[in-house]
Amino acid sequence: MFFASDNWAGAHPDIAQSLVTAAGGFASAYGASDLDKHVEKTFSQIFERDVAVFFVGTGTAANSLALASFNRPGGQLFCHREAHVNVDECNAPEFFAAGAKLVPIDGPAGKLSPDALAAAIGRFPPDFVHGGQPMAVTITQATEAGTAYTLDEIAALSEVARKASLPLHMDGARFANALVHLGATPADMTWRRGVDILSFGGTKNGCWCAEALILFDPGKAQQMHFLRKRSAQLFSKSRFIAAQFDAYFKDGLWLSLARHSNAMAARLAAGFEASDTARLAWPTGSNELFVILRNDAMKALQDKGAVFYDWPAGPEVKASMRADETLIRLVTSFATKQTDVDDFLSAL
Amino acid sequence: MFFASDNWAGAHPDIAQSLVTAAGGFASAYGASDLDKHVEKTFSQIFERDVAVFFVGTGTAANSLALASFNRPGGQLFCHREAHVNVDECNAPEFFAAGAKLVPIDGPAGKLSPDALAAAIGRFPPDFVHGGQPMAVTITQATEAGTAYTLDEIAALSEVARKASLPLHMDGARFANALVHLGATPADMTWRRGVDILSFGGTKNGCWCAEALILFDPGKAQQMHFLRKRSAQLFSKSRFIAAQFDAYFKDGLWLSLARHSNAMAARLAAGFEASDTARLAWPTGSNELFVILRNDAMKALQDKGAVFYDWPAGPEVKASMRADETLIRLVTSFATKQTDVDDFLSAL
Amino acid sequence: MFFASDNWAGAHPDIAQSLVTAAGGFASAYGASDLDKHVEKTFSQIFERDVAVFFVGTGTAANSLALASFNRPGGQLFCHREAHVNVDECNAPEFFAAGAKLVPIDGPAGKLSPDALAAAIGRFPPDFVHGGQPMAVTITQATEAGTAYTLDEIAALSEVARKASLPLHMDGARFANALVHLGATPADMTWRRGVDILSFGGTKNGCWCAEALILFDPGKAQQMHFLRKRSAQLFSKSRFIAAQFDAYFKDGLWLSLARHSNAMAARLAAGFEASDTARLAWPTGSNELFVILRNDAMKALQDKGAVFYDWPAGPEVKASMRADETLIRLVTSFATKQTDVDDFLSAL
Amino acid sequence: MFFASDNWAGAHPDIAQSLVTAAGGFASAYGASDLDKHVEKTFSQIFERDVAVFFVGTGTAANSLALASFNRPGGQLFCHREAHVNVDECNAPEFFAAGAKLVPIDGPAGKLSPDALAAAIGRFPPDFVHGGQPMAVTITQATEAGTAYTLDEIAALSEVARKASLPLHMDGARFANALVHLGATPADMTWRRGVDILSFGGTKNGCWCAEALILFDPGKAQQMHFLRKRSAQLFSKSRFIAAQFDAYFKDGLWLSLARHSNAMAARLAAGFEASDTARLAWPTGSNELFVILRNDAMKALQDKGAVFYDWPAGPEVKASMRADETLIRLVTSFATKQTDVDDFLSAL
Incomplete structure (x- = not known):
């Protein structure tokens, strides 16, 4: 993951x-x-x-x-x-x-x-x-x-x-x-x-x-x-x-690879949107997602081996975040497997 | 070549x-x-x-x-x-x-x-x-x-x-x-x-x-x-x-590759030294050779498909060159074949 | 002026x-x-x-x-x-x-x-x-x-x-x-x-x-x-x-010269504060003044030969300005004469 | 001087x-x-x-x-x-x-x-x-x-x-x-x-x-x-x-000042040329002189308070210099007095 x-x-x-x-x-x-x-x-x-x-x-x-x-x-x-x-x-x-x-x-x-x-x-x-x-x-x-x-x-x-x-x-x-x-x-x-x-x-x-x-x-x-x-x-x-x-x-x-990574990002995005511990900071237009995630959910994901970075939130996003939330970034790639995405979303 | x-x-x-x-x-x-x-x-x-x-x-x-x-x-x-x-x-x-x-x-x-x-x-x-x-x-x-x-x-x-x-x-x-x-x-x-x-x-x-x-x-x-x-x-x-x-x-x-290219350079050097249309500008200590070559010999080699560069001669070398000679550089590599060297020397 | x-x-x-x-x-x-x-x-x-x-x-x-x-x-x-x-x-x-x-x-x-x-x-x-x-x-x-x-x-x-x-x-x-x-x-x-x-x-x-x-x-x-x-x-x-x-x-x-120019700035500041067409953007701490001035007053001053620059207002100042006002900067110096200051304030 | x-x-x-x-x-x-x-x-x-x-x-x-x-x-x-x-x-x-x-x-x-x-x-x-x-x-x-x-x-x-x-x-x-x-x-x-x-x-x-x-x-x-x-x-x-x-x-x-300093340099040059302990490295075309000077003469001048720099000699000049000689530079200016030049030449 x-x-x-x-x-x-x-x-x-x-x-x-x-x-x-x-x-x-x-x-x-x-x-x-x-x-x-x-x-x-x-x-x-x-x-x-x-x-x-x-x-x-x-x-x-x-x-x-x-x-x-x-x-x-x-x-x-x-x-x-x-x-x-x-x-x-x-x-x-x-x-x-x-x-x-x-x-x-x-x-x-x-x-x-x-x-x-x-x-x-x-x-x-x-x-x-x-x-x-x-x-x-x-x-x-x-x-x-x-x-x-x-x-x-x-x-x-x-x-x-x-x-x-x-x-x-x-x-x-x-x-x-x-x-x-x-x-x-x-x-x-x-x-x-x-x-x-x-x-x-x-x-x-x-x-x-x-x-x-x-x-x-x-x-x-x-x-x-x-x-x-x-x-x-x-x-x-x-x-x-x-x-x-x-x-x-x-x-x-090159187009196939990009379509794949975008699709993986979209699949992640859909999963986050369906979740009650997370929401997208912005709609994604590529293979990058920025997600406002509840800290307990973030920790759970990391404990299960998911690797991603937290990210400094600009003023516009910070204003919409609660104290127990973190902005994270997820990036998919040509090599991202759908099973990894699904495992991640299950863990979420 | x-x-x-x-x-x-x-x-x-x-x-x-x-x-x-x-x-x-x-x-x-x-x-x-x-x-x-x-x-x-x-x-x-x-x-x-x-x-x-x-x-x-x-x-x-x-x-x-x-x-x-x-x-x-x-x-x-x-x-x-x-x-x-x-x-x-x-x-x-x-x-x-x-x-x-x-x-x-x-x-x-x-x-x-x-x-x-x-x-x-x-x-x-x-x-x-x-x-x-x-x-x-x-x-x-x-x-x-x-x-x-x-x-x-x-x-x-x-x-x-x-x-x-x-x-x-x-x-x-x-x-x-x-x-x-x-x-x-x-x-x-x-x-x-x-x-x-x-x-x-x-x-x-x-x-x-x-x-x-x-x-x-x-x-x-x-x-x-x-x-x-x-x-x-x-x-x-x-x-x-x-x-x-x-x-x-x-x-x-890495050492094997270097030994091979040096050996190819040495073989070229020996060939030049045995020739009466060329002489080394300096003894070689690597895979590069600088050779003072008679222009007619240079042309003959190029006509047979040999690829190499002529080189600007510094004052010390220039002083030892005749008007019908050119300083050339030859570089061998890990990929240089002995047959190419021998063909080149034959053409010389 | x-x-x-x-x-x-x-x-x-x-x-x-x-x-x-x-x-x-x-x-x-x-x-x-x-x-x-x-x-x-x-x-x-x-x-x-x-x-x-x-x-x-x-x-x-x-x-x-x-x-x-x-x-x-x-x-x-x-x-x-x-x-x-x-x-x-x-x-x-x-x-x-x-x-x-x-x-x-x-x-x-x-x-x-x-x-x-x-x-x-x-x-x-x-x-x-x-x-x-x-x-x-x-x-x-x-x-x-x-x-x-x-x-x-x-x-x-x-x-x-x-x-x-x-x-x-x-x-x-x-x-x-x-x-x-x-x-x-x-x-x-x-x-x-x-x-x-x-x-x-x-x-x-x-x-x-x-x-x-x-x-x-x-x-x-x-x-x-x-x-x-x-x-x-x-x-x-x-x-x-x-x-x-x-x-x-x-x-x-050097200290006398600075005291003079600061005094001239303070005299200008006092004059602006007493005026109803102008107010200071900030209290002055030197020989520079930033003043929010009504446009008609600004024009009157310039017509009488006063030379100064208008200045880009940052968001904090802009928020406090009306549409008919301009932010201007005035700088005094060792050479500023009190009579020029007084003439300026009279013109204001 | x-x-x-x-x-x-x-x-x-x-x-x-x-x-x-x-x-x-x-x-x-x-x-x-x-x-x-x-x-x-x-x-x-x-x-x-x-x-x-x-x-x-x-x-x-x-x-x-x-x-x-x-x-x-x-x-x-x-x-x-x-x-x-x-x-x-x-x-x-x-x-x-x-x-x-x-x-x-x-x-x-x-x-x-x-x-x-x-x-x-x-x-x-x-x-x-x-x-x-x-x-x-x-x-x-x-x-x-x-x-x-x-x-x-x-x-x-x-x-x-x-x-x-x-x-x-x-x-x-x-x-x-x-x-x-x-x-x-x-x-x-x-x-x-x-x-x-x-x-x-x-x-x-x-x-x-x-x-x-x-x-x-x-x-x-x-x-x-x-x-x-x-x-x-x-x-x-x-x-x-x-x-x-x-x-x-x-x-x-500007032209008068330059003429004066050039004249002072020319006067120095003439003095050096008449001397048997010095010779010009090149003819002067301005207010700078480069002089090959016998070391004992150089020391005598410095002892009398003349201020000038010795200068690194390029190969062309060095070849013409003896071991007991030094290349020096002298520069005149609009402020150089003829009496200083004459004192210098007397000391030489």
């Missing part, structure tokens, strides 16, 4: 096998192999346009490079207060961007609202040199709260960004989970709604280490080669990242 | 298989799994003392983190002019260390001499605030010229560093190749000769992506956790790096 | 004259002159202990160097949301500290409360590598809201910082104004209340360019020499900064 | 008086005062075209901002090995440019040659991501060796830079000295010869703290406002820097 995180799972057998297949023979290093080129083309097909693809090793690297690529001196980056870039990356974005500032914005259920975003940007009028200058907006899809922005919500945020001439970055560490939740296409959830650059995550959804930075305007990709190398994220045997993505995309494996 | 680089090879079958084995089941993320802990202990056994181990994704990351960990404002880092950190890492060391300067030092055959090192350090007297302050010394073993420092040479350099109170870093991208060339133990080639921190490379010797930073004083390791994470080098599914090292060390695989 | 800022004033005649006196003759550069040394000793006398003194050119430099000197990778710096370092320095602190994050904390009247500070620090448990690590606390005295922390309030904040093993920085851009408001000694308002490092501002109080970083533990000053030089803040003709401070401290000039 | 450095002199009386004049009254802060605007226009007149002017506090700041403004990831900056930016700024350029590398190039008499520059640039072919990318060329006029580039030499270097699409920066810490030595106009010595950005120094020539960054293409100036502020170099009472330049330029004072 492992619900601590989707990165506690290993790698899907097809992806592991693809690494074995790629192990033989000689190939150009540093991203120049045939397999690298093939997978780059696959990305363009999936997104229905030419994209520039940069493989990197971690989601933090993808996010930090994306933001750094937009940086200017005194740059202000707008994000949700609980965004991964703001609270879970140990200042990597600030470091990669040579001292950029993340401007944290509040919003319920892990989401930025267009009004709050516009207000935050509005504090930095053009030429106000003391305050610095807006640099980019970043959103997370699915969000850190396990919710998913609707396509309209993404469009509304990108409209605010565009009005301020700011590029829009999407942290897609759980891109596939949000995608299948919405039933959208990759193009619809990104560039057709104004997203300029995407951190496309494979690791949490069944790869062992496969992250890609996707630039929807390949004409702006030149500097990224140097930025990535300078950040020690250019892998010599890059073909092994390509090999993972190759299996990931084959026959829609 | 692929002699372009050892990172054109894939992964050894045992290592690829180890990734498959590690793919199943749930395990703690971010380096806390049992397998991570097990491999860390293996490193301590190999080095005959407690060491702190930090897995990272690339050799550039290992080098840059090592140097950054010693950084102070105005820090000067002493290295060979042709060191990988100086000419092949796109300023990653300078960036990771927030603007440190690499002070390039000349020296024949890719090696620093103690006198040249002492003279370079001597240009920065204590409290000379305009010039900055010495920060660390870094050497490469095997060197960028394919040579290997003897144990005495390492000790002599570390003596210079210690007198200046400077830590000594070793870039061991080809650590195993130098080790088996010298017939030394890992402890003898490092901390027993005064090395403080080591970039231990597995990738060039049969792994797909396995690099480790080894701190010989674990008491100084605390900050490295934050430094690594801030640099986007903390892998969530870290166990897959551990799995590679686990197979790498099993039954001395 | 210039109330835009205290940096719109020029320099006090005694300080200007001191620059003339210092202009003749030869003297050691880079802070080694007799005058530099003399003024450093004066600082030690004023603070009743040995202090290390570093002259710099701007308050932003002093603040940024102070914070950078405490930096560690992933460093989190705790400050008030409206702190100058957070909203008016164009990311200089983040840049100088190689990507440190300023953690903004809300609090009424420009002040941090001990509880809010402790809660903010508490979000970064030791060894939580994803979140980063607490680095320092910074407070502003007088605050950005024109208020002044009491000595007890400073002590309470430093107690929170000490419990978390964090150094405490004080931004003293308006140090003298707070000091004379409290009637405290420099020692009482700083190190006796747990302040570790101080940005001591002279510019806003009658110098043209005289800022000093004061380290209350001179044993920790060694690195600051390099940090300052690397930040381009080591002035070759440093004696001219010393000359300003020399006149500034002579016969208590 | 102070010949240690031109920054041991104080400030010219006219410039000191200008500070007094500027001390009264209120004026817009942060560079928006009438006096700031007036002096900016003066710069445009002096350079015979519209220029963008940014006042900063130190020459290191001017140089570092100039280079940082051109920075791209993995940026390589080409300079003379003995350039101030490379050996006397404690890594400020590398820090301001977030880890740029200074590529040191050898050359006699402190000068870069076009061939050596082209060769250095040539080591970084386009798209060679491992090596990084060329970013800018910087030269010093007058050079660190006290020599001055001729106009043709500047043009030849800018031609090399332009062919590589690199901007050219001139460190003009002793701009006026070189200018009057050549008898050139400011325009001829800069943009008419291909210089893109200039560090214009006033401090060493009679100001106390007046440096300006001059951009010959004002259309590229927008980012510099933020870059300067982020580097803590935006002075609130900027008018005091303007006031210095105002007096500096009035009636050609």
